[in-house]
Amino acid sequence: MLNIGxxxxxxxxxxxxxxxxxxxxxxxxxxxxxxxxxxQGLIMPGGESTTMRRLIDRYGFMxxxxxxxxxxxxxxxxxxxxxxxxxxxVGYEEPHLGVMDVTVERNSFGRQKESFEADLSIxxxxxxxxxxxxxxxxxxxxxxxxxxxxxxxxxIVLARHGQFLGCSFHPELTDDHRxxxxxxxxVKESMEKTIA
Numbered sequence: 001m002l003n004i005g006x007x008x009x010x011x012x013x014x015x016x017x018x019x020x021x022x023x024x025x026x027x028x029x030x031x032x033x034x035x036x037x038x039x040q041g042l043i044m045p046g047g048e049s050t051t052m053r054r055l056i057d058r059y060g061f062m063x064x065x066x067x068x069x070x071x072x073x074x075x076x077x078x079x080x081x082x083x084x085x086x087x088x089x090v091g092y093e094e095p096h097l098g099v100m101d102v103t104v105e106r107n108s109f110g111r112q113k114e115s116f117e118a119d120l121s122i123x124x125x126x127x128x129x130x131x132x133x134x135x136x137x138x139x140x141x142x143x144x145x146x147x148x149x150x151x152x153x154x155x156i157v158l159a160r161h162g163q164f165l166g167c168s169f170h171p172e173l174t175d176d177h178r179x180x181x182x183x184x185x186x187v188k189e190s191m192e193k194t195i196a
Contacts, residue, residue: 001025003039137168
């Protein structure tokens with residue numbers, strides 16, 4: 001059985017667990033660094049990126065997360081998770097994990113009260129994906145090895161860079177599990193490569 005972790009420090013953890021299980025994988029809520037050894041892929045959920053960074057530092061997760069990424073294991077960052085993955089964050093000198101070759105702007109769709117939903121067409125996933133945007137960031141710039149998977153009003157809101165997947169919205173807040181299932185497939189592919 002494929003084990004996919006959800007970083008359980010803050011954010012919509014339960015909803016991601018439900019989506020992973022609906023996609024045919026086993027979900028593990030990651031609250032301790034040692035648990036990273038039990039999983040083949042990791043979802044970093046939405047929440048508040050500054051708070052999440054504080055908790056990552058407090059519980060000693062930063063270096064183990066970098067090692068997890070360097071080992072070639074897939075990571076999916078949603079909303080605040082995308083900010084944590086990005087190599088550059090507008091207005092900040094230092095990135096967080098800095099593993100995904102994108103530049104991200106925080107809260108670029110407005111504050112909480114400007115939250116909205118939009119139907120997206122997602123490459124490799126399909127049409128009519130109902131995306132929930134809450135204080136969402138967006139990808140301002142993507143490196144040449146980054147595949148852009150979806151845009152909303154010409155802004156990049158979903159991209160893949162090797163084993164990293166990052167999106168501006170909250171796929172876990174709907175009953176459409178196609179994007180989580182796409183990530184589960186990414187994890188399966190990475191395991192097959194490791195075995196080969």
